[in-house]
Amino acid sequence: MDRDLSFLIVTPHALRKGLSGVILSRLLSRTGLELAAAKIMAADEAFAKDFADALAPFHSCPCQPEYIRTRFVPVNGRGRAFLALLLKGPSAVEKVAEAAGSLALTEGAGVTIRDAYAEVVRDETGKIIYFEPAVIVPESQTEADALLPMLAKLAAGTPNIVEKSDAADGSGERTLVILKPENWRRPGVRPGAIMDIFTRTGLALVGCKVHHIPLADALEFYGPVQFALRSKLAPKIAEKAKACLEEKFSVRLRPESDKLLLESIGTDFADDQFFQIVEFMSGVKPSECPADQRTAPGKAQCMVLIFEGRDAVARIRTVLGPTDPSKAPGGTVRGEFGTNVMVNSAHASDSQESFVREAGILRVQENEFASLVSK
DSSP: OTTTEEEEOOHHHHHHHTOOHHHHHHHHHHHHOOEEEEEEEOHHHHHHHHHHHHHHOOOOSHHHHHHHHSSSBOOOOOOOEEEEEESSSTTTTHHHHHHOOOOOOOOOOOSSSSHHOOEEEEEETTEEEEEEEEEESSHHHHHHHHHHHHHHHHHHSSSSSSBBTTTTOOOOOOOEEEOOOOGGGSSHHHHHHHHHHHHHOOEEEEEEEEEEHHHHHHHHHHHHHHHHHHHHHHHHHHHHHHHHHHHHHHHOOTTTTHHIOOOIIIHHHHHHHHHHHHHHHHHHHHHOOOOTTSSSSSSSSSEEEEESSSSSSHHHHHOOOSSSGGGGGGHHHHHHHHHHHHSSEEEOSHHHHHHHHHHHHHHTTTOOHHHHHOO
């Protein structure tokens, strides 16, 4: 087992309460670790029992294994979704356990994840009458070595989008969000803070993956943008170029030159803007990438999220904000975290048709969680 690998599970209760974002913020900012993979999963009775049995020898208190046995199993045929995060970096197990904190909570401290979000209620004799740990983490390398392969096996055998989630409202409408590469330049609060804004919509998070978009996929994904830039931007640039030339050389160009300037300077400028977007999202410069490497994973990291619920597209677009962050209201993702039209923190599908197209290009049903653990 890789000694630089650990995990954190956001429990079904914490996921339903919309705590995944704030937990991710605390985790990444406190540990400095790389988020290598993430997946929403739902356990069956067999996994819950086996996972609890494997965890039990490492904990003197039976409350945590019993919690998994009873709170991770389906209810009325609907799976209780949880979020599994795979963390990579030096001393990963120790850092994740420290950030999560002990279940011997210090009331009001709020320093660790469990200080802030876990609950343990005892009666006058000290017996636990209510237990909600918020997160499940391994507290030793031996425990991580025992539990990670079990998580990987579940990840490999279940779809990347949870069906019949207990958090979904049955409407079936889904939408796709990308947390863009600028949020992952270094470990910090940004990805979790942005996720938190999206989860405030009350929609169910039913799919999640860390993704490195291949150049070929980025070109296909943003293909419609190239035509939009050519139609909207190229004429304006051609007009500016004409004005500059006429002023510089004190000459009035013939009307025939308009088409030449549009097809040359205007189109070239629009295409350059398009290729900058593709490079930004994939981390690969199109003009410098050999054809046989265009389908390889990109060099820029992002996260793909799938939300489900009534009016999912509209609700996510509302909290996302306009493409131009300078025009985005406060409290929206782009208003709070965007820099400019290209560096604007996140993307979201603008229709169900766009969701279907984008989900196919990004292969949302695939996830590297299991294969990374195997490696």
